[in-house]
Amino acid sequence: MNNPSLDQLETPALLLDEARMQHNIDRMRSRLARFRVGFRPHVKTNKCIEVTRRLTADAAGPITVSTLHEADYFTARGVTDILYAVGIAPNKLDHVTKLRRQGVKLSVILDSAEAARMVAAHGRANGETFDVLIEIDTDRHRAGVPPEAPELIAIGRELNGDGATLMGVMTHAGKSYDCKSADEIRAMAEQERAGVVTAALRLREAGLPCPVVSVGSTPTALYAENLDGVTEVRAGVYVFFDLVMAGLGVCRTDEIALSVMATVIGQQVEKGWTIVDAGWMAMSRDRGTARQAVDQGYGLVCDLRGRPLDGLIVIDANQEHGIVAARPGAAPATPLPVGTQVRILPNHACATAAQFGEYQVLAPGNVLRETWQRLNGW
């Protein structure tokens, strides 16, 4: 069966520009080639085997996941080396065990002696030995044990007996998303590296093993100048990029591979509003650019070929309605005619993609090439 032409798609639809995606994948690969580190892409942004297969040289991985549902999905598709990078909860250990007994090298993370004791005890009680990384807090933004904390060694010791194996340390400098310049991102990358390497040294000095030293976020992976002591890098959103990354200066808007196609369903002429059929259900409620220098509303509006329409953004959204207008403060725009089709670049690729069950893949010339399914939920 032939694919429909782009303008025949029912909207809203999630478009993936394959050439832009490949450019982004190649950029990260060539950037990391200058370091002697492994790469374990985070697939929480794409949740799609066709995308993930393009990220690693080996179809077996390694990859990073954000849910065990992702681990199930990728295991069923031949991936055998997976890091589950959200602190493990006791009610997930049977699921981890099941996956490990299918032959997957599935590692988990934690950041307290209490959790380490629970994991090791569960392993001993069930004849399993879990591979565990200690999460290090290098930017005080969320989870993890500080590199210098006394508890780090106590956690390591809990993981150095039956039921658990201490594999190493990992960190994620989520604060890199709030940086204001390339210099700030470089400094954050060094802070991320130095913190996790310090933690690794302390564990080794205490006589504990620490083969893995894992860091990563898209901004720090692209700006790091030194990865001494690091064994692997993780990053996810770089595959698609988004307006938050563009606002951070990490990509240009014409490198964003993901967009939501929408159709004009009405106008409010005296307000300069165009109403489209992509609301927050399609764009997600993510307003990540609201705290950046340029607030892109719920998304930046482009024509059907992906070129930004002068100054139009989605200024507000309801469940299935987006209100397209000039930015606040700018002169009102002439509304677009009913039936006009547009493409809207998202604030946050992870959030917008998760609103859809599939990607409509665009080949060069904006020809629909195929449909790729993606995973959602838990």
Added chain:
Amino acid sequence: MNNPSLDQLETPALLLDEARMQHNIDRMRSRLARFRVGFRPHVKTNKCIEVTRRLTADAAGPITVSTLHEADYFTARGVTDILYAVGIAPNKLDHVTKLRRQGVKLSVILDSAEAARMVAAHGRANGETFDVLIEIDTDRHRAGVPPEAPELIAIGRELNGDGATLMGVMTHAGKSYDCKSADEIRAMAEQERAGVVTAALRLREAGLPCPVVSVGSTPTALYAENLDGVTEVRAGVYVFFDLVMAGLGVCRTDEIALSVMATVIGQQVEKGWTIVDAGWMAMSRDRGTARQAVDQGYGLVCDLRGRPLDGLIVIDANQEHGIVAARPGAAPATPLPVGTQVRILPNHACATAAQFGEYQVLAPGNVLRETWQRLNGW
């Protein structure tokens, strides 16, 4: 197979308290019983046949949907009277035609003469006669033609020939979500009613038919004191309720039927933070209470029996991490132990439910009774 006990569920999971839901359904039914109006529940909140069957006396409907994907789903499950309440786009008319030829009485809406001409022309070209309602703008919040606008009659005339049938008028007072008191909601309900009835009278005075006069939102449906001239009411979120509705005074927090179950995965003791495995992917990015008197963050934290834990909310969220803490300005809380399970009430039921593929249905005594699938996407 027996259902697992609640504390055996892998988290995050979407819980639906069946008794609370039934109480909410009964409340709307008894409220509307005092008026001589039909009821066409909006199923965009629940997107689930088991829930929707409880909303109407007749399994055939009528219902309101927000996507044609919902129309497909409910048509396949025996519903035959459906209003698609988002302005119709030309690229959806073949889909509407297909559903109508399956025997569904599917109505569409629009708010411009341009759209009306397109719909009628498509009908004539394809031997179809579309049932159309004109959307009336009674609160200037989004779409619709104002009740007093000259264009209203022009739209009606476009729909009074071959290819389209003018069925009536509809409106949605979305601004009712921003009201500050019950009196304001009552006034908004009257504004909604008066506006759409004015539009109906004007169409009839112009010699056009207008059998249907449809209004609705959960707040206005629950507070309207006069529905003279209205033939049907629509409402959706009342089935589950949420923190935005509680903040509006339309329900109590102990009437909210939907919650996200989460597990504690870590602590940051000196900050008073508890880290749970429900982030914005589970809660959604909706921050609807941020503009209300009480900002509930990403959700209000309850124990496993659904009772609020003193002052704890989700103050921030990443994709799969929620940060639970005391409200800003309050004394720091003692973090909850790793492994503790909680239930989090959502800001916006429509947005949070859409992050999940299924409801875990709780019978009285917090016993898991069954799993109901829900629809997502387009």
